[in-house]
Amino acid sequence: MDPDRPLWTLAEVVEATGGEPVNCKRDAITGLSIDTRTLVEGDAFVAIAGDRFDGHQFAGAAMDAGAALAIVAREKLGELPGTGSYLVVEDPLAALRDLAHAARARSRARIVAVTGSVGKTSTKDMLKLALDRSGLSHAPVASFNNHWGVPLTLARMPAATRFGIFEIGMNHPGEITPLVQLVRPHVVIITTVGPVHLEFFGSVERIAQAKAEIFQGLEPGGLALLNRDNDQFDLLTYLAKTAGVDRLATFGREGMADARAENVSAQTGCTSISGHIFDKQITYKIGAPGQHLVTNSLAVLAAVAELGGDLALAGLALADFHAPKGRGAQVTLTLRDGAATLIDESYNANPSSMRAALNLLGETPTGRNGRRIAVLGDMLELGEAEGQHHAGLLGPVRASRADLVYCVGTRMHALWDGLPKHLKGAYAEEASSLRPLLLEELRPGDVLMIKGSLGTRMGPLVDALRREFPADDDGAE
Incomplete structure (x- = not known):
């Protein structure tokens, strides 16, 4: 694939969304944005209506910032500046999902999706570091893991991407299924299951059932990685098999997991680990302390091995990991x-x-x-x-x-x-x-x-x- 090609062309966006171009003058679309504060010239601005703001209110600002076009709802077109460049659709969020579908259909990337009650974002960040050493990887900005964040991340994925990394979150049952079926990963990771959003579920077991929705989008022959140390391991194993998952592997620090830490040394500002990733022995360092990071790093390295990345380079890369602001x-x-x-x-x-x-x-x-x-x-x-x-x-x-x-x-x-x-x-x-x-x-x-x-x-x-x-x-x- 041509590494210099734009993210999308106007014709590709029109074909994917069925939208109607109005006064569109640029063929190349170099990015996608839903926020004019971070929009870069050449981006397409998607005017999503959120809980607090309607993106159509900022379509004019997007044009002033150099947007190639704004994807807008037909019913809002009459309220927008007449000089703007627009792709008119019935529902901008649905159009974003259509673009995400098109991005996945054209991609040859190997893809991993992460969910769990704790540790999704740090695991996503470690996966990005680890897979970058083996080829062009793509991951969400911040915690873009919901009904608009996942399709936005997927629609932003360049065609030449070798490894795609996705974080999928939820607050209620049924939220993960449509997102994972959009992403269609080759590997899924459930970091852990615990009493999070318990008000909406009633029990940890029901939370496990909601997290297990991630199995519904796993590609045929794909691998599910489960935390062997988590109390919900047996239930998740059962739910994976019920969903038709043929390949399961485990990670953890207790027992004989497929990806396991055998020696862990906590040091100032980092942690050194030695263990096995499937049948390969490995010694590596994480550039941040925390036993939860040790456990999740095992899932990261197991995913790298399954996706075809270089395991040794991935282990070296984790030394550059630092906990994000607000997360350690x-x-x-x-x-x-x-x-x-x-x-x-x-x-x-x-x-x-x-x-x-x-x-x-x-x-x-x-x-x-x-x-x-x-x-x-x-x-x-x-x-x-x-x-x-x-x-x-x-x-x-x-x-x-x-x-x-x-x-x-x-x-x-x-x-x-x-x-x-x-x-x-x-x-x-x-x-x-x-x-x-x-x-x-x-x-x-x-x-x-x-x-x-x-x-x-x-x-x-x-x-x-x-x-x-x-x-x-x-x-x-």
């Missing part, structure tokens, strides 16, 4: 008399990811006379079991060797009530209330971990600390 990124904060370490886990929280974050806090070495401090916000969408899951964090808190715990939100009061007096830092219903207390409390040598659901607004607390203390990013973002 570590930042050195410069205090007046020394430095402290901030672990930014502020993106979201559920019982599984909260335990992983506390485990990371326990693994992270403090400086001289330093303390481990946990700032924990509410975990949302847990339904009737929310009190039990918050109170149940006491064991992981103790195991983390935390010296102080700060709690945020009415649900986290269940943990606060159970904490021994010497561990209690402060309780607040709003994260912003802790800002002055943490600024005063932080000392050189401390390790501070901040985590909570998005609704608890822990991110601004992280930002406030970084603004207050000159931050020396270690490249984690």
